Amino acid sequence: MGSGSLGPESSVSELRAALDTGSLSAVELTERTLAAISRTDDAIGAWLRTADESALTAAAEIDSRRDAGQPLGPLAGIPVGIKDMICTRGLKTTAASKMLANFVPPYDATVVARLRAADAIPIGKLNQDEFAMGSSNENSAFGVVKNPWDLNRVPGGSSGGSAAAIAAGQVPLTLGTDTGGSIRQPASFCGVVGFKPTYGRVSRYGVVAFASSLDQVGPLAANVADATSLLQVLSGHDPLDSTSIPEASPDLISELDRDITGLRIGVPAEYFGEGLDGEVEAIVRSAIAGLESQGAQVVPITLPHTSYAVATYYVIATAEASSNLSRYDGVRYTHRTDRVEDLKSLYDRSRAEGFGSEVKRRIILGTYALSSGYYDAYYLKAQQVRTLIVEDFQSAFQRCDVIAAPVAPTTAFALGERTADPLQMYLQDILTIPASLAGLPCGSIPCGLDAKGLPVGMQIIAPALGEAALVRASAAVERHCDFANRRPQGGAA
């Protein structure tokens, strides 16, 4: 096959093969990627900005190194889109907030440094919910993102741009961040693969902090192998992040082709309860049966504290956010109000003008949960319930190797459908939050379409540091469901 047909919608392995033989140059691929974005993104809104010049420069350098016969990194020449929560040196990083509208980081996040070291090409910054707070990407200060499968529907959030860009065939790989489901839920809504690693597996250095005990960076891609190749590059110890796990990361690529005979798949009763859409349930159960047909053993399990997870999360995440977001003070690198009377009005008004409504809601809730007289009743209590949720998973993993469940109770909902009632929006995260609270590696793998033609994701959750089992089971889901590289009709490709 000639390289003329290859582009940002192709798989990483195809692209790497063509780049290695020289039938496709990194500059050509970068140009095709930038062209696909500019051709298709008016309709989608996934990108906040592209880095045309620096991307083309990096691509030209890779081409000349290849021509000189020098060794290249595992993602050499592959364009990667980066969620705007992640600092990129010299390239604006806004967290989709007016507060950081003009912030140009003087350094790279460790994950970006790792991309560059692997010779990947950071090609631009992706839209998201402001400060990663949201489940629909409707909270961006710079415009909503639309779901490429149905432009009247949300792509999910908060990594909505990261998922939509893959689904639209604009770029082969993206980085997202996941605090309570922000990689998995948009991956599910957009029919792409997304992994959230074990808390501490991937460095948080240079990632805009939302809830520090929960935030993790992870990969999104159009198939399991591509997502795995990016996860492999991102993983590893970082002395710049004190919560980074010192253990070396295992080889994940070899897990892709392993068979799953004897793998015990736990199916939690609580994840198939009230509120779960019937079609989503049927599609996920059929995918679980597909794992069984490949030799896995299905084990019913129970995670009894699941129904408390949303309440627990919205105390812990907002408390941590209220503390983390206190740094946005109008003094050092943020928006500053024009209505300054004294230092206090500078703080109060800069923050009032810089933050959007969802961010204000969470700052107020978190401040309240941490305030004198309420700390024990809310924050401490939530941390104790978090322990019970962690213990639920520990007991379950005595009986199974991975857990299989839906990612979200429904497929993608309509734009504007759920913005009026924040609590109802929060409750949508019920199936992704528990694994986040427990810090577990997990992912969303597309496993079918509902009657409206909208993608359904299967969630795989593995024990802490169990990325190998996560990849192994995810690849098996993909083999059965045959969804790799599927995109909506009339997409960018």
Next chain:
Amino acid sequence: MELDIDQVAELARLELSDEERALLSDQLRSILAHVDQLSTIDTTGVQATRHPIPLDTPFREDGIGAHLSHAEALENAPESDGESFVVPRVV
């Protein structure tokens, strides 16, 4: 539970409009009503989880390394005099 929105906004250093104050009070009341279900769980003797993956505090040798220059650190400031961040007079 009594939510005094003005006091919390003061603690958060966040100026709210009348409209925001009314809307947030309502919304937070309903969110807190949901959160209150946590009080029904017996957590006597249960340790708090502060970090999901237990780790020791890492230490490193003190050493000289590359750091942000003065100019880079001030580059994004809304107001600086080349040496420091500038804020309104405090005392």
